[in-house]
Amino acid sequence: GCGNKADNANASSSDASAPASSSSNPASSAPVEISFYFTGSQNVKDMWDTLVPKFEEQNKDVKVKLVYIPSGTGAQPTYDRILAAKKAGKGSGDIDLYEDSLSTVTKGGKDDLWDKLSLDSIPNIGNINSKTMDNVSHLAVPYRASAVVLAYNSEKVTTPPSTLDELYEWIRNNPEKFAYNDPSTGGSGNSFVSTSIYKDLPQDAIYSTDPAIQKDWDSGFATLKDLGKYVYGKGIYPKKNQGTLDLLANGEVDMIPAWSDMVLEQTAKGQLPATTKMKQITPGFNGGPTYLMVPKLSEKKEAVYQFLGYVMSPEAQGIIVEKMHGFPGIELANMPQEIQDSFKGVSEGFRSFNIGDLDKEITKRWQSEVAAQ
Amino acid sequence: MSIQLSIRDLSKRYKTGEGVSGISLDVNKGELITLLGPSGCGKTTVLRSIGGFLEPDSGDILIEGRSVVKLPPEKRPTSMVFQGYNLWPHMTIFDNLAFGLKIRKMPKAEIRKAVEEVLNLVRLPGAEKKYPGQLSGGQQQRIAVARSLLLKPAVLLLDEPFSALDAKLRHEMREELREIQTETGLTMVFVTHDQEEALSLSDRIVVMNHGHIEQIAAPQDIYDAPETLYVAEFIGKMNFLKGGAQEDKLVMGRMEFPNAKRLSGEVVVAVRPEDIILEPGTRQEAGLPGTIKQMMILGHYAEVSVDLGDRGIIRAFQPRDKVKELHLGQSVNAAFTKVIAYSNN
Amino acid sequence: MSIQLSIRDLSKRYKTGEGVSGISLDVNKGELITLLGPSGCGKTTVLRSIGGFLEPDSGDILIEGRSVVKLPPEKRPTSMVFQGYNLWPHMTIFDNLAFGLKIRKMPKAEIRKAVEEVLNLVRLPGAEKKYPGQLSGGQQQRIAVARSLLLKPAVLLLDEPFSALDAKLRHEMREELREIQTETGLTMVFVTHDQEEALSLSDRIVVMNHGHIEQIAAPQDIYDAPETLYVAEFIGKMNFLKGGAQEDKLVMGRMEFPNAKRLSGEVVVAVRPEDIILEPGTRQEAGLPGTIKQMMILGHYAEVSVDLGDRGIIRAFQPRDKVKELHLGQSVNAAFTKVIAYSNN
Amino acid sequence: MSKTMKMGMLGLILVIPSFLLLFVIVVIPIALSFVESLRNDAGGFDLSRYQFLFTDKAMRSNILFTLKVTIVSCVIVLIVSYALAVYMRFSSGRLVELIRKTYMIPIFIPGVIATYGLINLLGNHGWLSRFLLLIGITLPRIIFDQKGIIIANLWFNIPFTAMLLSSALAGIPNSVLESAKDVGAGRLRVFFQIVFPLSYKTFLVAATFVFMGVIGSFTAPFLVGPNAPQMLGVSMEQVFGVFQEREQAAAIAFFTFLLCSVLGYFYIRSMVKEETARL
Amino acid sequence: MLWYFRAIGTRKIIEFLLLIVFIVFFVSPLLNLVVLAFSGKWTYPDLLPHQWSLQWWKFVLQEDEIAKSIGLSFLIAALVTALSIVLCIPAAYAFARIRFPLSKVFLFSFLLTHAFPKMGLYVSIAVLFYKLGLMNTLLGVVLVHMINVLMFMTWIPTAAFRNVHSAQEESARDVGASPFRVFRSITLPMALPGIIVASVFTFLNSLDEAQGTFLVGIPDYRTMPIVMYSIIADFPGSAGAVFSIILTAPTIILLLAAQRFVSADVMSSGFQLK
Ligand SMILES: Nc1ncnc2c1ncn2[C@@H]1O[C@H](COP(=O)(O)OP(=O)(O)OP(=O)(O)O)[C@@H](O)[C@H]1O
Ligand SMILES: Nc1ncnc2c1ncn2[C@@H]1O[C@H](COP(=O)(O)OP(=O)(O)OP(=O)(O)O)[C@@H](O)[C@H]1O
Ligand SMILES: [Mg+2]
């Protein structure tokens, strides 16, 4: 996790951003085209659709082919493709840049799929919290982050809870007015579950991938199990992030954990009532950056680095923040002041977990213990 | 004889306007009466009204003096044999036959006995275990009749039960039905469009036309004295010729006949093929001259077509021996032994 | 007369062992020959072998002197009319008729003319635009015949073409086919299991039994002199009685007949119903005594069943007028005017 | 003889292309997944994946839940479809005509869309509950419940089943029914002793296809079903996609296949019987 | 349940009510989507939206992705239909007309497509397709779509061919048509209703296929249902409703166009193989 605490004040490298010039090779031949595979919801696509033309304008020698893989159900086809291509000895399967979550970074680390990214090839990596880069063994860059927050209907809820315990109490006092989604189908529910499970565990347990920790989950699961009868529908966990947002929108529940960017966007578009407000509790819900990875066997790494350099520049990050209503991938301190200001209130308590495959175990155990109770 | 079935001014019109009306008919106990008429004349409509499968618009139907119009089919003391697809293919012959009896809660042993008896009656003993699909068409129809007989209906209704069978089988079935009727003394209403079938089977024939009754009479009377031109056309083979009526005489060429009906002007003269005598040559005094156009041997007799020129072609039945003297294209003289006349309108 | 179709020692056995063998037959040009026999005797097998739809195991088939056994159906100068499902429901009558001509690349105008002509021939002028589904069964069969006629086949094959039609229509169609044959002079092989149809249509009849030919002869000869008991049973109505043969005499009760075939011992004596004379009372010298069991009027004649006691029941055809003198249960004397005898094995 | 050989060859040649396709996209994957399902954690081969199906509490309840939903759906679908088919067979009128013309449409409506519509209709604050609120009834929970899955199954399967059955009923001649009435059979007796036995084969066909369709379904149970227990289709997807246990998913798939095979056996047997009877 | 058996008076009423329930059951989910698609603001517990709007139509129609996906879906559906006709019709003809060894085994093997759970099948197929290099190819998508339709495409035409009476074929041979001509002019046209029904079914089924496409065709082959999935996942009700209508429209139009052919008898004959 990038561990972007709000008090990070690592502003030093902010002017080191040299987006276009860093490694451009003016071999004035035909531009190199790189294939960039990414997932996410519609707004992610919009964001890249804005960003890429700007980049191409500044870098005539590189073209970015955007390949959008819509979010939904199913396996991880792109990852499997890169893996299959490697096994078949067919390079990177024409995938030069790939965007996904932390678990894929970890998985690809094991399968030795990702290229190691260094400050030398991409100077703008310096804008990123170095601890975060170490966490992912420099195999990926976090280019944006979203936080999970409590979204609530301010007409019904005047004083929102500010800690997890207060939240539990609120849930118990307002039966069926809180909902979180099935953790296997969406990050916001997942975040609520893992935050609850790690509530009473030591601070850095959230960076541990040691399976031994599983036995310490018991009390967390006990709480979740107990909450079951107070949540929406006495134990209904909607599918997907949008599932709980729909419940909030039509007034069936008053409070949900949700991705800040989705709430912001949907409030702006009027899909959520204007009375919807957000609140981060402390310690914060498990949010998370989204990473960009370069397949080791890509043949166009130079061009990819060039693009990554641009993405990690404050200029690009500004666009990302604006489009995604999310957090920047680089340290907040490297961002313009107005952006820094806009994050007051939400960014506090933002944490990021890195528990690797344990996440799967959580969903599994949640499925059999909480859902199936 | 007591009246078993009485139909009183029955009317039934479908939405299309077709149907029957003004049907009145009394059937005596033990009588076999036939409804005869061309396709679409309403025979089935009458029969289904009796059976309860159609609700008449008006009129009454009495069986043994009791009105049954308000009863559903399963409550009526009638039983029906349909043209085809009569048996239930998923049941054995025994179950087919026993079905109605079981509904009547007859004890098992009795059912077995009754089924055995009726199978003997229709000459299919031992067929109990077979399925309908394993029987020939004729056998199936016999079982269908047997099934109805078992229920000892007050009136047995048969809707062209043999028309799906081939000629030989049809003949056999007729005889058998006749025998069964003699043995059981059942009252039957039989529907057919085959006049030969009607003639051979019936005590009386009801000739229908376009939803009404044309004539009710015994087969011989219908054959000998068809009341209307329509009946004459429909029953038996008949030749029609133009003729003239003069007071008490009917005149056709050189032939004269008595004018029993006192017709006048142009008339239609009907002659049965068997009432025509053909003589070689044209010298005869009476009779019409013609030439032989076609000859067909139909078993023990022959059908000879004679071209009478302006008067058209007539068909005559001749004994087989006689035909040996005739040949195609030969000039002959056709004399009529008996004619019936109808007014020409 | 030249021989149009010649079948030589044809054999065809299915895997089941059923089929035909030793079939030899010559058909003259312009002749209408009928294959007659009970269901399953192999009529269709022979016909389909001629048409090319079956490959014979052995034997030869010659049409106009040329062997055709090796040709596929589309190359043979034959044309076939099937029992049903003859027409192609997705084509208009015109297209149905024109299909074969188009394949023969006949010019359009000629096709139109030919179709019009043949439709006149089968008495359905103006039916070109209709679809088969819009015609009645009889009309469809007429079109089927027309389609075959159009191709001017060397031999026209008809496999029970009328058996799906009802009795009246069947009669009509027979006459029409006869007329068409007279007009066109086509050579035809006609399959039927209806002996009446065979008798009325054919120039010659081939009676088949269990895959072989029993007798080939003209209808009259077949009727008058059935060679075998089987043929006698199959053609026309026939009564069978037991009798004894003594040198040159056949003896039955008080009656004696000449023993033309020189049989001896117990024989089966066959009598046609029309060759029986019934006289009231039992005083007659010749004839067998019996009682009347059933009478059915069949149009211009009547069928009377007479119970001869030990000798069984016989059926006699009597003129209608004669029957009026008879009644059920009456004692009668049955005398035979003509009999045929068969050895009893 | 050689001709039958030739025809046989021709038949095979005509069938081979489509069968080959079937082989590649269905038979091989089934075989692969069978092999996969036998692979244990250690990489060896045994039945541990299948054992897990019956030993794991959640999995066991998934199986039971699936069977329950499937059987309940089948029973309701068959009853309602039968009623509908009987109705269409024996009634006349404009309404029936309309139904006859349109009842097949749902067969062709994309599953996602119908499910989506059902969610919006039957949800807690859905359209139906708004209507029921007017007359003071609160809608019981349908979406996120087995009721939702069953209702969706009804929506998807009734038209198809009714279609099969109505064509079977059309094949029963009126006279067969009338002769039963004629010998005195009441309405229920006519149905149970004549109509049903005569359409029983089609009934079996319908039951087979409804069963197969429901037991392996994914879209509807995923979108409207409860979080637990899950239908096997959903569970399979979760095990494969989220838990990434390919072998276990294969075992679930194969187990479902075995359940379907039971009905498939009866179906094929009855069809083959009919074929031989026909020849 | 046996409405028709009831006594006249109450029977009519019960019958009518049941029919209404029945119709409502099938129509209302779709109707609900229509209302939703045109709604602006529609909060609980209002029966109808208090504000109608075309906002989501504009939104959905502006996405050029949608037009692209519709085009792609139709292309794929057409390919699937064409390919399955080419592959399955000869097989259907063989099943109906020719006796050959193992024909029943072949015939019933098509049932496998329905007996094995789709989800499991897709997963295995993905594994296989990676090996064969069919992932994210048009051919791969087309093949996956064919899984659903192989059975229909074989069985329904088989029944249709069987319903062509052999006398009808023979009489065409008889008037001089070669076997091929017989097939072209007689057998095929007569079996056409069955083939059309199967093709329509195939086409629509391919238009609707989502799971398999998702696994095999992503990322390049984003068909309508895939877009639908992501819209359901990421957008609120109204957008999904709009898209549902857009997605359903071709189905309804095609059905109406083929209405003459789509009859219960033709379809169900395919499952009974009589
Ligand atoms: N259910 C019906 N609805 C409308 N018209 C009908 C109905 N049933 C019969 N008809 C019409 O009523 C007329 C008489 O029909 P009916 O069945 O009684 O004739 P039929 O004498 O039995 O003829 P067939 O010898 O062909 O059986 C026919 O014109 C027929 O078309
Ligand atoms: N394809 C076949 N395979 C095996 N046996 C057959 C086949 N076709 C006919 N048979 C048998 O061969 C015998 C003769 O059949 P064929 O069809 O020639 O009889 P048919 O005289 O035309 O009878 P019908 O009057 O019933 O049409 C029958 O016993 C029949 O069962
Ligand atoms: Mg009738």
Ligand SMILES: [Mg+2]
């Ligand atoms: Mg035959």
